[in-house]
Amino acid sequence: MDLATFHPVILFLALVQVVLALVEPPANVTLECHNMHNVLRWDYDQLVPGLRFRVNIGSIGGSPNGIWVDSPTKQADVSFLSDPSNEYIISVTAVIGQNESGSAPPDAIEFSYFKDALSERICSLDLPSVNVTTLHDGKILVRFMHPWLLYKTNKPSSQKKSKRNKDGQISKELPVFRYMVEAVHQVRPSITSEVAYGIDKA
Ligand SMILES: *[C@@H]1O[C@H](CO)[C@@H](O)[C@H](O)[C@H]1NC(C)=O
Numbered sequence: 362m363d364l365a366t367f368h369p370v371i372l373f374l375a376l377v378q379v380v381l382a383l384v385e386p387p388a389n390v391t392l393e394c395h396n397m398h399n400v401l402r403w404d405y406d407q408l409v410p411g412l413r414f415r416v417n418i419g420s421i422g423g424s425p426n427g428i429w430v431d432s433p434t435k436q437a438d439v440s441f442l443s444d445p446s447n448e449y450i451i452s453v454t455a456v457i458g459q460n461e462s463g464s465a466p467p468d469a470i471e472f473s474y475f476k477d478a479l480s481e482r483i484c485s486l487d488l489p490s491v492n493v494t495t496l497h498d499g500k501i502l503v504r505f506m507h508p509w510l511l512y513k514t515n516k517p518s519s520q521k522k523s524k525r526n527k528d529g530q531i532s533k534e535l536p537v538f539r540y541m542v543e544a545v546h547q548v549r550p551s552i553t554s555e556v557a558y559g560i561d562k563a
Pocket residue numbers: 388389404405406
């Protein structure tokens with residue numbers, strides 16, 4: 362092969378390296394994700410004019426996406442990345458004009474609310490407050506709000522608009538979730554029950 366054909370490529374790669382080296386990547390990138398409230402934060406030393414940050418978002422089956430943050434803000438609300446059936450990958454890049462840094466952290470952050478996801482970060486929900494009522498025939502009634510209704514809806518920051526029907530209810534079906542009721546301190550042997558609970562709010 363002719364060496365000359367390589368030269369532009371090598372030159373281009375070298376230029377990319379130089380350009381990348383000019384803009385420092387963000388440091389100390391952390392993701393908080395709990396109760397469908399997700400915030401990505403990072404540090405940056407030199408807040409020069411025109412500095413912007415691009416939050417790079419990938420998801421399973423979704424096309425890559427980015428949101429822009431102007432400095433001096435060094436955080437982004439990504440609560441809309443809370444679909445329990447999806448896994449996300451996120452990183453942040455510093456951009457000055459045409460020049461940009463490498464993305465940080467280098468391996469990006471993978472996260473999901475799906476408990477069996479392969480992501481390094483599994484985000485969690487607190488169980489909503491539970492009302493327990495004893496019924497006359499030895500049964501108990503356990504009542505609590507569906508976590509999706511508690512944490513997901515009425516989120517002004519949510520980018521995906523929930524479709525509401527005429528009655529103002531969420532027309533999308535609520536995701537099924539499981540919970541366990543464990544009886545302790547009872548005369549008969551303890552019974553553990555697991556109940557799949559999905560409501561189609563009517
Ligand atoms: C990253 O965090 C470390 C430890 O808290 C701190 O010393 C350092 O200054 C931070 N980096 C930036 C760019 O702020």
